[in-house]
Amino acid sequence: MTLRIIFMGTPDFSVPTLKALAEAGHEILAVYTQPPRPAGRRGLELKPSAVQREAERLGIAVRCPASLKTLAEQEAFASLRADVAVVVAYGLLLPRAILEAPRLGCFNGHASLLPRWRGAAPIHRAIMAGDEATGVMVMKMEEGLDTGPVAASTRIPIGPDMTTGELHDRLSERGAVMMVEAMAELERGWLVLTPQSETGVTYAKKIDKAETRIDWSLPAEDVHNRIRGLSPFPGAWCEFAAGAKTERLKLLRSKVSDGEGAPGTLLDDQLTIACGSQAVRLVEVQRAGGRAVEAQEFLRGAKLTAGDKMS
Template sequence: MSLRIIFMGTPDFSVPTLRALKEAGHEIVAVYSQPPRPAGRRGLDLTKSRVHQAAELLGTPVLTPLNFKAEEDRETFRAFNADVAVVVAYGLLLPVAILEGTRLGCYNGHASLLPRWRGAAPIQRAIMAGDDRTGMIVMKMEKGLDTGPMALTKEVEIGEAMTAGELHDRLMRVGARAMVEAMEKLEADDLPLTPQPEEGVLYAAKIDKAETRIDFSKPARDVHNHIRGLSPFPGAWFELDVNGKPERVKVLASALAEGQGQPGEVLDGEPLRIACADGAVRLDRLQKAGGKPLDAADFRRGTPIAAGTVLPMPAIVGVV
């Protein structure tokens, strides 16, 4: 036996779940993904999403509606006569007509321990907040943002040095296995649903470019969490004077370090330690705009940073 599944997803994170469901013997009757987006230096080329590309390799039909406002798109969805829809990082809020458009409803793979970190950026927000654990939850979707009842939970520890990129890769593998298990239980009519707790709700807002600049006037642990929570993308950065011109430098890896000084002060160059409001951080991997990521020692060979240098701080908005 197998389920007739409509799969809905867009980025890399979704691909392992699509492949795992196919390998588990389920029939993927259709794949929905975000439409091809402009790419290339001039933005003239249209690039299909990673899920779109993976689905084509599987020989599965792909649909890319902008939304489901048109009745024609809703009817097309229902016409697949699917048992269930599986949603992983699709990128659209689904209307009730789609949530109820399959026999068993829609099930979402979400990268947090709900109700903590509902929303768009749960992986980054968990690390930036200093959480020591997160997980993948399979939930039955309902109208609302990540509010549906929970079906299956798999916890994952967040190591002190783990970056958002590393956690992303770990969770996408855990999520694929969790969804296969959930669909097996659903097919056997053995998938209990538990309402989410009413307390502990936090929203993981999309990362704004304005919050990516490093503020060394914060405690060292907060700075470290900020760096690893934005690594490798979009990347936390500081400004450095290079040959009389300010340049942005991304920090892709850091660690807590001992030391005191003026916030933003370079305590020494080897290792590269920067003073914070409380303690210091060691910058281990850096990248200049247009350059490749380098270990701190290699970075300093091409871009010396003298001890005693004080890195500029972000402007405090609203202070007169």
């Protein structure tokens, strides 16, 4: 026996779950994903989502509504007569009519240990906050923001230098396995749902552009967490003097280091930069229009010396 599933997701994070459900033998009736976005240097091309590309590879019908609030879209969704909808980083709110349409409800794969980090950017926020662990959960969806009862969870440690990109991949793969396991239990009628705690609720709001510029007056630990929490996307950054002009530098990897000086001052030939307390040594950076390189390769081209300022 297999389930009739509607899959709803958009970015790379969602793809392993779609693949795993298909490989488990479930009938994927349709894939819902966000519409193709402008791409290319002039924004004239339309780039389909990672989920759309995978669905097309698997031969699954794709739907890309801009909203699910219209009666026509809700009727089209209900007409699929799904047993369940599986939602992983879809990016659109599901109205009550959508939540109630599948026979067994809608289940979400969420990248945090709920109720901590409900919302849009749980992976970034966990690292930026300096959390030592996070996880992935499968929950049955309600109208509230990530408030539904939990069906399964896994705790994953966050290493002191782990980036959002690295954690993203671990959570994505583990979440796919958990969702397949949860759907197997749901199919057999064995799935147990546990209400979320009412304490410890935090919200993972979207990353604002204003957060991406590094403030060197912060303690080194906070600067380091900001750098790795925004790596590789959207990327923390600072500026430095490149001859007569100022150039932006994307910061991808760092380590907390000893050292002191005026915040933003380059302390040595290892790309160690003073913070409000202690210092951060940059390990991997990327110049505008260039590729990611290790600190020493960047310094050979940038010709910075101790005492220079990063702003």
